[in-house]
Amino acid sequence: MQPLENLSQTIARKIRFLLTDVDDTITTNGKLRPAALDALYRLENAGIRTICVTGGSAGWGDTYLRQWPVEAVLSESGAVCLYRENGAIRHFVHPSIVQEGYQKRVQAMIQRVLSSVDGAKVSSDQFARIFDVAFDHGSEPPFLSEDGIAKIVEICKDMGAGTAVSSIHVNAWFGSFDKYEGSKAFFAQVLGLDEQEMLDTGCYCGDAPNDQVMFSRFPVSFGVGNIKKRAESMQFLPAFIAKNEGGEGFAEIVDALLAKRQ
Incomplete structure (x- = not known):
C-alpha cells in the first residue's frame, strides 16, 4: 500500500467514477461527518460520479441516494442498485437472482x-x-x-x-454476484459501459475484507487508515492508503485525487 502522494497526475486525470464502500469508509463510528459529506460534494463539483457499493441494505441505499450527492447506490453486496433516471429513482436487480422462493x-x-x-x-x-x-x-x-x-x-x-x-x-x-460482479452488471446494463472502461476510468475506496474483490480488480484503489487493523488477514490490499481512518481518511483520499487532477 503506497502513500497517497505517490498517485500520479496521469492516473488521477483518467478517473471519471469513484466507487466506494460506506460503513467505516465514508462514515466514522456509524455517522457521516462533515469532512466526508464535503468530500462527496467536491467530487460532484469536479465532475467525478460517485457510486456507493455497500453490503448495507437497499433501504439505506434509498436514503443515501436521496440525501447524498451520489450517482447510484449498489446495495446488499451487489444484489440491487438504486439510481436516478430522468429525476426518478430506479431499481436494478442482479440478473443471477431467482426471486421465486x-x-x-x-x-x-x-x-x-x-x-x-x-x-x-x-x-x-x-x-x-x-x-x-x-x-x-x-x-x-x-x-x-x-x-x-x-x-x-x-x-x-x-x-x-x-x-x-x-x-x-x-x-x-443467494445468487452469483458480489460487489465486483454487481458493479460490472450495473455499468454494462444501465450505464452502457463495458468492464474495461469501468476499470480504466474508475477507482475504488474501502476498508474491510469484503472490499478485497474490488481491490483485486481495480488498478486504482484506496484504503482508509483503519484497513491497517485487518491487513494481516487480507489477501488483496488497496494500491494506496490514507493516514486517517473512516470519513477523515475518505476526505484525505478525495483531497489527494482532486489535487493531482489540477
Whole structure:
C-alpha cells in the first residue's frame, strides 16, 4: 500500500467514477461527518460520479441516494442498485437472482444460524433488506467472536449462499454476484459501459475484507487508515492508503485525487 502522494497526475486525470464502500469508509463510528459529506460534494463539483457499493441494505441505499450527492447506490453486496433516471429513482436487480422462493431460503438460513451460533443475531436493519441477510458482529453490542463469525460463514456457505465479511456484518445471499460482479452488471446494463472502461476510468475506496474483490480488480484503489487493523488477514490490499481512518481518511483520499487532477 503506497502513500497517497505517490498517485500520479496521469492516473488521477483518467478517473471519471469513484466507487466506494460506506460503513467505516465514508462514515466514522456509524455517522457521516462533515469532512466526508464535503468530500462527496467536491467530487460532484469536479465532475467525478460517485457510486456507493455497500453490503448495507437497499433501504439505506434509498436514503443515501436521496440525501447524498451520489450517482447510484449498489446495495446488499451487489444484489440491487438504486439510481436516478430522468429525476426518478430506479431499481436494478442482479440478473443471477431467482426471486421465486427466495425468502423461504433466507428464513431457513437465518433460523439455522441463530440456532447454531451462540450470540448470533441479524442486523437491526434487516427489515430494510430485500435479498441480503446481515448477521451483526460489530455494529451493536454484544459483539461476536472471530470463531462465531467463521461459523456463520461456514453455515451460510453450506446452504449455498455467497458470503462476505465487512467491518460490522457477515453478509449472505443467494445468487452469483458480489460487489465486483454487481458493479460490472450495473455499468454494462444501465450505464452502457463495458468492464474495461469501468476499470480504466474508475477507482475504488474501502476498508474491510469484503472490499478485497474490488481491490483485486481495480488498478486504482484506496484504503482508509483503519484497513491497517485487518491487513494481516487480507489477501488483496488497496494500491494506496490514507493516514486517517473512516470519513477523515475518505476526505484525505478525495483531497489527494482532486489535487493531482489540477
